Amino acid sequence: MSWLRSLSDRWRTLWAKLSIHRAQTKLSACLASATLDELPELLLRLLSLRVRVDPAFRRNVEGCEVSYVLRTEDRSVLLSAIIGRGDLEVRTGAINNPDVELVFEDNEALERLLCRPGPRPERELVAAIIRDELRYLGNPNYLNKLAYLTRQLIRELQAPAAPARAEIRPAPPAAA
Amino acid sequence: MSSSARITTITAPLERDRITLSDHRLAHVTLASMPRVARLRARQLEAKAEICIERAKLITEYMTELADAHAPAAIVVARRVRHYLSRRQAIFRDDNLLAGSTTSKQLGAPIYPELLGLSIWPELDTISARATTPQRLSAAEIETLNLEVFPYWIDETVIEILRARLGKPPPLCLRLLEKLTFYACGKVGGVSHCVPRHERVLHEGMDALIAEAQARELDIELSRELGDADAEAQVVFYQAAQLALRGAIEHATALASKARALARAATDGTTRREYEALAEVCSRVPAKPARSFREALNSLWLNQIALHAENANLGLSPGRLDQVLWPFYQRDVAAGRLTPAQAVELCCCLWLKLTDNTALMTETAELLGGGVGSTPALTLGGVDGHGRDAVNDLTYVLLRTAELMALPAPVVNARYCFDVNDLRYRDRLVEVIVNADASVAIHSDVADIETLINQGQRPEHARDYAIVGRAALVSSGRDYAAASAITLNLAQAVDLTLFQGKTSRGPEQIGPYTPDPREFSGYEDFWAAFATQLRAQIERAIEINELLSRVHQDLLPTPLLSTLFEGPLALGRDLLRGGAVYNSSGATHVAFPEVCDSLNAIEVAVFRDGRATMAELIEAVRSDFAPPYTQLRDDLVHNMPRLGTGDPVALRNSNRLLDLIYDVYQSHTNYRGGPYRPAYWTTSHVSHGELFGALPSGRRARRPFNPGITPTIAATPGGTGALHELLDALASFDSRSIPGGAAVELELGPPRPGEDRRLYLERFATLVEDYFRQGGMQAQFHLRAQPSRPHCDLETGAVISRLPWSSERRR
Numbered sequence: 001m002s003w004l005r006s007l008s009d010r011w012r013t014l015w016a017k018l019s020i021h022r023a024q025t026k027l028s029a030c031l032a033s034a035t036l037d038e039l040p041e042l043l044l045r046l047l048s049l050r051v052r053v054d055p056a057f058r059r060n061v062e063g064c065e066v067s068y069v070l071r072t073e074d075r076s077v078l079l080s081a082i083i084g085r086g087d088l089e090v091r092t093g094a095i096n097n098p099d100v101e102l103v104f105e106d107n108e109a110l111e112r113l114l115c116r117p118g119p120r121p122e123r124e125l126v127a128a129i130i131r132d133e134l135r136y137l138g139n140p141n142y143l144n145k146l147a148y149l150t151r152q153l154i155r156e157l158q159a160p161a162a163p164a165r166a167e168i169r170p171a172p173p174a175a176a
Numbered sequence: 177m178s179s180s181a182r183i184t185t186i187t188a189p190l191e192r193d194r195i196t197l198s199d200h201r202l203a204h205v206t207l208a209s210m211p212r213v214a215r216l217r218a219r220q221l222e223a224k225a226e227i228c229i230e231r232a233k234l235i236t237e238y239m240t241e242l243a244d245a246h247a248p249a250a251i252v253v254a255r256r257v258r259h260y261l262s263r264r265q266a267i268f269r270d271d272n273l274l275a276g277s278t279t280s281k282q283l284g285a286p287i288y289p290e291l292l293g294l295s296i297w298p299e300l301d302t303i304s305a306r307a308t309t310p311q312r313l314s315a316a317e318i319e320t321l322n323l324e325v326f327p328y329w330i331d332e333t334v335i336e337i338l339r340a341r342l343g344k345p346p347p348l349c350l351r352l353l354e355k356l357t358f359y360a361c362g363k364v365g366g367v368s369h370c371v372p373r374h375e376r377v378l379h380e381g382m383d384a385l386i387a388e389a390q391a392r393e394l395d396i397e398l399s400r401e402l403g404d405a406d407a408e409a410q411v412v413f414y415q416a417a418q419l420a421l422r423g424a425i426e427h428a429t430a431l432a433s434k435a436r437a438l439a440r441a442a443t444d445g446t447t448r449r450e451y452e453a454l455a456e457v458c459s460r461v462p463a464k465p466a467r468s469f470r471e472a473l474n475s476l477w478l479n480q481i482a483l484h485a486e487n488a489n490l491g492l493s494p495g496r497l498d499q500v501l502w503p504f505y506q507r508d509v510a511a512g513r514l515t516p517a518q519a520v521e522l523c524c525c526l527w528l529k530l531t532d533n534t535a536l537m538t539e540t541a542e543l544l545g546g547g548v549g550s551t552p553a554l555t556l557g558g559v560d561g562h563g564r565d566a567v568n569d570l571t572y573v574l575l576r577t578a579e580l581m582a583l584p585a586p587v588v589n590a591r592y593c594f595d596v597n598d599l600r601y602r603d604r605l606v607e608v609i610v611n612a613d614a615s616v617a618i619h620s621d622v623a624d625i626e627t628l629i630n631q632g633q634r635p636e637h638a639r640d641y642a643i644v645g646r647a648a649l650v651s652s653g654r655d656y657a658a659a660s661a662i663t664l665n666l667a668q669a670v671d672l673t674l675f676q677g678k679t680s681r682g683p684e685q686i687g688p689y690t691p692d693p694r695e696f697s698g699y700e701d702f703w704a705a706f707a708t709q710l711r712a713q714i715e716r717a718i719e720i721n722e723l724l725s726r727v728h729q730d731l732l733p734t735p736l737l738s739t740l741f742e743g744p745l746a747l748g749r750d751l752l753r754g755g756a757v758y759n760s761s762g763a764t765h766v767a768f769p770e771v772c773d774s775l776n777a778i779e780v781a782v783f784r785d786g787r788a789t790m791a792e793l794i795e796a797v798r799s800d801f802a803p804p805y806t807q808l809r810d811d812l813v814h815n816m817p818r819l820g821t822g823d824p825v826a827l828r829n830s831n832r833l834l835d836l837i838y839d840v841y842q843s844h845t846n847y848r849g850g851p852y853r854p855a856y857w858t859t860s861h862v863s864h865g866e867l868f869g870a871l872p873s874g875r876r877a878r879r880p881f882n883p884g885i886t887p888t889i890a891a892t893p894g895g896t897g898a899l900h901e902l903l904d905a906l907a908s909f910d911s912r913s914i915p916g917g918a919a920v921e922l923e924l925g926p927p928r929p930g931e932d933r934r935l936y937l938e939r940f941a942t943l944v945e946d947y948f949r950q951g952g953m954q955a956q957f958h959l960r961a962q963p964s965r966p967h968c969d970l971e972t973g974a975v976i977s978r979l980p981w982s983s984e985r986r987r
Contacts, residue, residue, distance in 0.1 A: 059323060129356065132682050137346075139339060140354075141330045144297035148322065151298060 016052040023049055028157055031115065036107035040070050043114060044081050044090045047153055051088040060149055062086045066142050069098040073105065081146075100138035109133040113143070114150040193506070194568040197516060200604060202576040205520045210580075213524040216270055217581060220283070225534050226312040227296075227303070228279035229321055231485065232287040234260040236325045250416035250733040250750065257486045257736060258423030266427070266434035268454070271447075273525045274474045275431045275454045278484045278533045285311050285536040287321070288488045289329040290732065292365045295538045297326055306539055335364050338727050349720040352686065357867050358668050359717040360860065362660035363724040366488030367732075367752070369660040369762070371495040371555075371642040372740035373653020374476045378500065381464040382421045385739050389414040389421075392748060410748030416735035417745070424482035424736065425463045431478075432458035469514050472504035473522055477529050479740065480552075486736045489533050491660065493553040494586075495642035495652045498571040499560065505570045516573055523577040530586045551585040555642040555652075557601060558591025558621045563639055565593075567601045575608050582612035589643035593621035594948055599941075606940040609957055610927070617646040617919070617956040620948035623911035624649050627953075630912040631851065633758060647857045647884065647917035647954050648762055654742045656756035657853070658846075659916065662717045662763035665864045666771040666833075667871060667881070669710035671797075673702065677709065680798050680869050687712050694790045699783040706775070707836055714763075714840045718852065721761065725847040728752055752848070759850030762916045763841055764857045766864045767881045768833070769888045772819040773873035775829040777812050781872075787811055793872055800870045800877045812874035820887025820902040820975075827908060838913040855916025858883035858956075884919030885909070899968045899975050900946070907950035918953050923960040923967040939970040 023046040030042050050057040061083045068081040071094070080095040081088060104110040113134060129135065136143060207214040238259040243252055265280050279286050287293035296303055300322055304312045313321075331340070339346060352358040362369065376385065393414035400407035432455045439451035460467070461475035462482075476494060483492055494500075508514035530552050556574055560566040578588045590605050609616050621639075628638035628649055637651040644650060648659035669687075671679050677687035690705035729752045737751060738744035744755030781787040788796075788808050796805035817823035819830050834854075841852035865881035873888070882888050887902060906920055927936045940957075947955060960967065968975055 064327065129354075137344070139331065139336050141294045141297070141326075141333065141336060144294055145326070145330065147298035148300060152301060155301065 013052055016049040020046070020049045020053060024157060031111075031154070031157075036111055039107040039115075040077055040079050040110055041090070041092070043150055043153070044070075044079060044088075047150055048081075048088045048090045050153060051086075057149065057153075058086055060145075061088055064145075066100065066145075067095055067098045068142070068146065069094050069101045070110070071101070071103055073103055077107075098138070100136060100140075100142045102134065102136050102143060105133040114147050115154045193510075194565070195572075195598075196509075197569050197572055200572045200600060201607075202516055202520060202572060205517045205576060205580070207580055209517070210521050210524065212271060212273075213521055213528075213580070216272055216525070216528050217583075219270065220528050220531065220583075223283035224312060225283050225285050225309065226281040227317065227536065228281045228284035228286045228533075229313075229317050229325065230264055230280045230286075231260050232289045232293060232325045233320055234263055236289065236328050240328055248412045248416075249731050250412050250735050251419070253486065253733055254416035254419035254423075254735045257420045257482075258426070261423035261482060261485050262426035262430070264427065264430075266430040268431075268434060268438060268451070271450060272528060273450075273454075273470065273522055274477050274529055275435065275458050276427070276474070276478050276481045277529070278481050278489065283532060283534060285534050286484070286489055287325070287536055288366065289325055290333055291488055292333070293536065294326050294329060294333060296536060297322070299539055303539070308539070309537065311534075311537065334724060334727050334732065337731060338723055341727070342723070347719075348686075349716040349723070352716055353720050357864065358665060358686075358713060359720075360663040361717070361721050361724055362490075362658070362663070363721065363728055366490050367658060367728055367734065368483075368487040368489070369491040369493075369644045369648065369658065370656055370737070371493045371644060371650050371652050372479070372483065372737060373742055374479055374494065374500055374740065375653070377462050377479055377740065378466050378472045378475050378504070381466075382425055382462045383464060385745065386418050386421050388745055389417045389739070392745070393418075396748065409753075413733075413735065413738070413744070413748050413750055416733070417739045420482075420486065420736035421739060423485065424478065427482065428458045428462060428478050432456075466504060469501065469504040469508045469519060470522055472501050473526050476500070477526060480530070483737055483740070484533070486734055489535065491552065491644050493555075493642065493644050494530070496555045496558075496566075496640070498556050498568060498574055499566060499640075502568055502570050505573070506568075509569070516569065519570070519573045520576050520580070523574055524581055527577055527581045527583065527586065531583060551587050551645070553587040553589055553643055553645055555589045555591060557597060557605075558619075558641075559593045559596050559625075559639050561636040561640045563596070563635075565596050565598065567597055571601070572604065575604060578616060579608045579612045584615050586615075587646055588616045589619055589646065590616055591619045591621050591624070591641075592944070592948065594945060596621070602945065603937065603941050606937055606944065610924075610937060610940065610959060613959045615956075617643070617954055618944055619643065619954045620952055622948065623951055623953040624917070627911045627915045627917075631758075631760065631853065631915045637757070643917070645857055645859070646956060647919040648764075648855060649915070649917045651758060653740065654756060655758040655760065656741060656751045656848070657758070657760045657762050657916075659762035659855075660764065660857075660859070661721050661761040661846075662852075663860050664713060664717050664763060664765050665767055665868065666710070666765050666837075667767035667774075667864070667868055669706055669713055670771055670774050670871060671869065672709040672713070673706045674794050674797060674872075694794065696783075696790065699779040702778055702783070703775075703832075710836065711840050714837070715844075717763070718841075718844050718846075722847050725752070729847065754848035754850070756848075759846065759848035760853045760915075761846040761848075761850065762855055763852055764855040764859055764916065765837065766859070766861045767868070768830075768856050768885050769819045769882045770871055770873055770875050772826065772830045772833060773816065773875075773888060774871045775833065776817040776819075776823075776826050777872045777874065779825055779829065780816055781812060787815075797870045797872060801874070809874045809876075812872065816873070818887060819885075820905050822901050822905055827905060830905075831909065834909060834913045838915075851915075853916040854914065856884045856914065856918040857916075858919040858921060883921045886919070886921045899943070899970075902975050903943070903947045903952060904950055907947055907952040909951070909953075911951065911953050914953065920952070920955045921958065922955060923958050925967065925969050926959045926961060936970060943968070943970065 027042045027046050030036060030039050051061055065084040071078045078094055080091040235256045238256040267277055267280060269282060300318045304310055353361060393411055396407050396410050435451045435455035435458060439448045439455060442448035442451060457471050457474045461471050462478045466472035466475045505519060556571050557567050592602055605618060624641060625638045628641055629635055633651055637654055640652050641649050642652040644659045650657040672687035674693055676692060677685050677689045679686060687709045690708050693702055696702050733750045733752055738755055741751055741756050743757045744751055747755050749755035782790050782793060796808050799805060801809040817826040819826055837854045841854045844852050846852060861881040861883045866878050869877040885906060927933055
């Protein structure tokens with residue numbers, strides 16, 4: 001069945017390449033908005049696409065297995081991200097027994113953690129924790145790792161010459 | 177017997193020829209007369225901090241490729257220390273007369289990934305260019321950290337190992353630690369705050385330590401019975417000690433080889449001779465006994481470097497340099513091989529070496545803590561183990577060094593024992609402070625020794641104390657005090673009392689439920705609830721410290737540091753297992769002045785004078801004194817008794833608080849069988865203050881707390897009070913209830929234009945003398961023209977205070 005998996009991987013990579021530009025545009029618009037609507041999902045989905053198509057991002061998740069749940073206190077936003085097999089999969093809804101659970105008051109609080117330095121660089125993670133705007137359960141080093149990747153993504157997105165679709169090199173299929 | 181009598185009891189004749197300098201100021205030695213030092217100093221001042229990944233990379237390489245998963249932790253640690261020391265670069269960056277450096281950078285911030293190193297992960301790409309004190313990293317270094325180093329340690333840091341052990345959900349003591357504002361535990365970042373004993377390495381060499389460890393290992397191997405776990409642990413300790421010591425020697429050998437190569441490549445005779453001298457020194461020490469002052473200095477420095485391979489660069493302090501190095505200095509000067517001026521130059525070189533590293537700082541920590549962290553502390557003067565005057569020529573050499581270098585680090589702690597030390601020494605101390613605004617804290621031997629004796633230390637050990645940071649007291653090389661084990665924010669206990677175990681900021685029940693303070697009938701009810709909340713906070717901090725300590729014991733033993741303490745080699749037991757002679761844990765506190773003032777305000781404003789109801793005070797605190805509570809705040813700020821005055825309410829509440837804290841800590845025994853010793857140092861007061869809300873004292877939210885026990889305001893409305901009243905109030909504290917030491921930071925107005933300088937210095941010296949004779953423990957003076965904290969006018973005896981939190985500035 002390995003040929004089937006390989007075919008599926010190739011198809012997903014192709015789909016990611018086609019989708020990435022639209023995802024970037026959506027995230028940029030979101031970050032420029034006052035309400036930051038759908039920020040968690042847009043951010044994680046774009047990261048997932050970059051991991052799939054960009055070897056520079058992919059090698060950050062190779063050899064790593066960790067699952068995240070990101071949610072608001074009232075669970076009106078509830079997302080899961082699963083890193084494994086060199087891939088980052090984003091799901092709507094919770095998963096059982098995640099390694100790290102991040103509970104955030106609102107999208108602004110999440111932005112402070114995952115997008116800084118971004119459009120609101122004066123905000124601080126620690127201040128958010130102290131004000132109970134963010135709390136986590138589990139190993140925060142995995143949040144640090146995720147924040148490193150998302151901040152890199154945001155920096156590239158906001159750089160004058162963000163990588164265009166054509167410039168992104170195809171990645172090899174994910175390791176089985 | 178009175179405390180001063182216990183110290184001055186002379187049991188041995190005074191050493192002759194201690195003071196031979198014709199000019200104890202050494203005025204002829206200047207930066208101009210030492211162009212090498214002037215150049216190196218200028219270079220150091222200009223150096224930009226760079227993150228050094230060398231240790232992180234090499235120990236990760238060891239752990240991923242070479243470590244034996246079945247080996248005991250002590251062996252793993254020792255082998256990786258040796259791996260790093262023997263493979264790290266041998267660097268000669270400049271013409272400093274001493275060889276070696278703690279990192280591969282000019283001013284390096286080393287990463288300890290097993291501790292807190294991973295906290296910079298999100299900032300890897302921005303830390304080089306951040307606005308406040310950037311720490312540079314190259315693209316290649318970022319890649320190494322991101323893809324090789326950090327992924328290995330992601331689940332292997334001390335705190336994460338503890339979290340995994342504790343399972344889900346984490347206990348409250350861990351959750352409060354992670355909330356950052358209740359308490360901090362030093363063990364998350366390392367166990368380095370101590371003063372090792374360098375004498376044995378200097379006099380006998382590391383080879384002698386290795387030989388002793390070898391012999392003891394053999395003894396046990398020959399006599400132990402099968403299955404004797406204690407004997408097995410001793411054997412492991414001795415093997416680990418040998419491995420780590422060999423690493424230290426191998427690094428010195430590599431430095432010697434490099435120096436020889438540089439000498440061969442040198443094109444001029446002077447450079448060649450200097451490298452040859454460095455090669456000779458590093459071939460000799462630290463393996464063999466030092467034969468000269470220079471070899472002794474370099475041996476001590478190479479010890480310090482090796483210790484940083486095992487332990488984080490947080491307050492690892494060399495101790496009483498004027499005592500440790502005195503025999504070598506005295507011998508060289510007597511033999512005509514060394515002049516005091518040459519000694520000053522060598523000491524300046526050591527000064528620069530001691531400041532060759534800085535703490536790794538995340539952006540938030542930098543913003544909140546302002547770069548506090550790695551500074552090692554030196555101790556000078558005082559009495560010796562017999563209670564005799566210990567001040568010698570080298571004390572004056574080192575004071576001249578501090579005066580000429582005039583750097584914020586290393587911290588200099590000068591011990592002064594009135595009635596024993598010469599007044600000339602006391603006067604020289606204040607002169608150095610005025611001349612250089614040097615970072616010198618003055619300590620009273622009488623108060624400090626008494627408190628250590630009260631903790632069960634033998635008088636001769638207590639007299640041989642040194643200081644970690646600016647206030648933590650330890651018997652040199654005997655007392656593994658784990659200073660900084662706990663940093664507890666006292667202000668939280670006030671908040672929790674006002675809100676019945678919750679804080680003003682959140683709904684979570686954090687402290688025990690205590691009655692509604694609005695229904696208290698008197699101040700004693702409030703005090704009882706406050707004591708309940710504070711006791712609970714302290715007990716949680718102790719609980720998490722004990723849990724973290726077990727992780728250190730199991731996974732991060734300190735075989736190398738242990739060999740430099742009295743006890744572990746004889747017992748075959750690591751410091752972390754109680755191998756030292758004394759095994760205390762230090763717990764320092766922030767917001768002591770603000771909490772004293774809050775207790776005073778509650779007692780007087782609410783319960784004695786009825787100026788406000790408790791309900792009003794609670795709402796005022798919750799709203800950060802927003803209208804309609806601005807007038808109440810004015811009343812609280814200007815009309816309530818304050819710490820630092822002779823007001824009976826202020827004196828009673830401050831002494832009562834000290835006693836409560838002392839009793840709670842001393843009723844606990846730490847994981848090494850030692851006591852917890854409360855302290856009040858200059859640490860984290862800015863960050864905790866910036867993160868904290870308003871207080872009943874009238875302090876508004878998010879303003880820095882005052883350092884140590886430094887009062888927030890002087891006696892009278894308008895902010896002008898009596899200097900002697902302030903110092904008398906502080907000196908009235910029983911030093912025995914402050915066994916970990918306390919810091920007072922005061923400002924002095926500098927001499928006015930045309931003011932008689934001699935008179936100014938005399939007044940300053942008298943101030944110190946009087947304070948210590950009244951019972952004061954420690955004081956640090958900063959010369960400032962503009963006041964920012966209690967500001968003393970020596971001429972008028974007034975204190976001009978500006979509340980550190982009165983400004984409207986917010987971050």
